[in-house]
Amino acid sequence: MEGVDSRSVASGAVDDGPGEADAARPATDGGTLPGSDVGDDADEPDRVVCHVDMDCFYASCERLRDPDLRGEPVVVGMGYEPGETVGAVATASYEARAFGVESATPISEALDRLPRRADADPADPDAPDPDETGRYLPVDMAFYEEVAEEVKAVLRDCADVLREVSVDEAYLDVTDRTAWDAVGGDDPEPSAAAGPSEVRTLAEGYARHVKQRIEREAGVPASVGVAPNMSAAKVASDADKPDGLVVVPPGSVATFLAPLPTAALHGVGPVTERALAERGIETAGDVADADPETLAEAFGDRGRALVRRARGKDDREVTPRGLPKSLSRESSLPRTTDEERKRETVAALAADVARRARERGCLYRTIGIKAVLPPFDVNTRARSLPGPVDDPDLVEEVALELLSEFADDEVRKLGVRVSNLDFSEGDQATLGGFEGTGRDRGDDLDRGGPAGRDGREGTGATITDWIGGGSADDGETGHGDSDESDTVSEGEAVSGTDDAPERRTDDGQASLGDWS
Structure with missing residues (x-):
């Protein structure tokens, strides 16, 4: 949907609940703004799940x-x-x-x-x-990952629970940030989003807030689907591309899905699509009307799962995937050349990143910074250590030393990152061992090759990096489940089909694996 307008965003909190409920709750007085304290007044509220899908x-x-x-x-x-x-x-x-x-x-x-x-x-x-x-x-993967970091920074700030699926796709559980309550009291305004939502809800406003922040802070457009469960949110994000916002409130998921082709269902690839068509099943509504046991005979447990999802049922929770490869923190600034302000900012970011690493019990082998110069020139610098360490003072020391290269530059954003994380117990490198290392100027934070927006060299990308790579997980291999492996139920991967190798997506983009 082009030209999304700016709107105030209201938010209310609800507890986590089952994927699909009977209907959206009636409007309540006194919605709260994002970040405000919220109440806990509903016994069985509905989850609010956003699927963010970057456009091409x-x-x-x-x-x-x-x-x-x-x-x-x-x-x-x-x-x-x-x-x-x-x-x-x-x-x-x-x-x-x-x-x-x-x-x-x-x-x-x-x-x-x-x-x-x-x-x-x-x-x-x-x-x-x-x-x-x-x-x-x-x-130019180094460049794309830099932009993806800008997007991730927004998503991490907008959601307490985030599942990063690929470089351009993520699920957000924002149940604790907003709600399905209608905006406008007794006379709610019509919804401005595509989809079956008839009135404007707090959830729609919050999703628009996320979408607009991505475009404003990262500079790239995203389509967002909002629904009470993961599979419906994913279908919604594909329904009005590019630059779309589709809201599917509780009670309307099955109706929203019914007219769509089976390929639109989360977990249906070309093989399953053809097999369903051979049985006269061509729409999601046909799947919903099918006997679960009959489909189970043909597709195993996946058949039952497909029927549940076509009926609007998906009880999976949004959970993070695996361990992070890096921890970072960034801060936007008014354009400034003030060296003291830049150093104070980097020192604070370094302390926060080191604290988060210690809280997670991880060591790190690389310390780096990001300096974004106007208008949007991203520069990264990093230094590798001889072994994993947990040393907040060292993070600050190295980050400030790397920052010195930009002492005379005007900056609009600064960031600090520790990467090459080690979550296993083991000996740490000593500071003395670190002192003997040289400075890797221009190194990307994770790859040891030139990075940033001022050059394409050193990306190391090959065709296999983005065609046929990745692994199946809940049908989330990359980004377009309609052409991915036929994986439906939690943890169930299907091999031996011809769905996986194609790696083509409805959004015109091949997958490049996980963000994290």
Whole structure:
């Protein structure tokens, strides 16, 4: 949905509850603003789950770096360079998709459908028409992960419970931040979001708040789906792309899903879609009407799970995935060259990051900083240690030393990160051992190669990084379950199907694995 308007955001707290209830609760007086203290006055309230899905993320990142790409067909991939014959599309913008170019399209086919802009020559009658050409760019994972960090910073601030699925996708449980209560007392305003929500709710306002913060602070658009459970929220985020906001309140999930094709259901890939079609089941409503035991005979427990989800039932909780690979904290500033203010900010961030690492019982091998220069030039610097440590003073010392490179620069944001985390018990490197190491200027915080927005070198990305990578987990392998492995129930992975290798998504972007 284009041009989302700015609105005040109200929030009320409710306890965690089952995935689908009978109906949204009636409006209550005195909604609260985000971050306010909230009450606990409902016995069986409904969860509020947001699924945040970045729109054509790599193309959006490239447009952030080069605004001239906005409105242009943009293809991010590999294999289009002179002399290259093998490659595939990682992301195709919506303008490029109009020419039939999608994620995982072989690059040779993409070039046939949408020639390179560089090959267009108005003076050459045999050259492609410039209006029917696109901009082809190489994958720059270091850059995309920097933008993803900006998005993650917003999401972590907006949700107490966050499940990062991939570099461009996450679930948020915001039940403790907002509620399904209608806004407007006895005369609530109509909903401004797509979907079955008829009146504006606190949940809609909070989701719009999250969406607008992502675009304002990270500079890239996102589509957000809001529902009382995970699978419905994911379907909702795909329902009005790009830049969409779809709200599916309790009591309306099954109705919302019913007319959609089976491929839209969370966990249905091409193999299952074809198998269902062979049984005359072509919509989510058909699945909901099916006998669970009959589908169980064909698909095992997944068949029962599909029926439950098509009926609007999904009791899974939003839970974090695995252990983090890094811990970071960032702070936005008014544009400043004040060296003392920059040092004070970095010192405070370093103390907070070191405290969080100690609370989690983890050691770290790398200490780094981020300095964002106006307008949006992200620079990272890091230093590797000879072994894992837990030393808050050292984090501050190293971070301030790395900051000295930007002593004369105007900055708009600063960050501190510890990475290469170690959650196992073991000997720590000594400070004396650390003193003998050199300074890795320009290193990315996690990879030891050049990073940031001022260059593409050193990304180390290969086609296998984003085509056919990852592992199945609840149907969340990457980002588009309609073309992922047929994985439905918690912890149940299905192998031996032809659903997994394709890795294509409805949003025109291939998956690149986990964010964390």
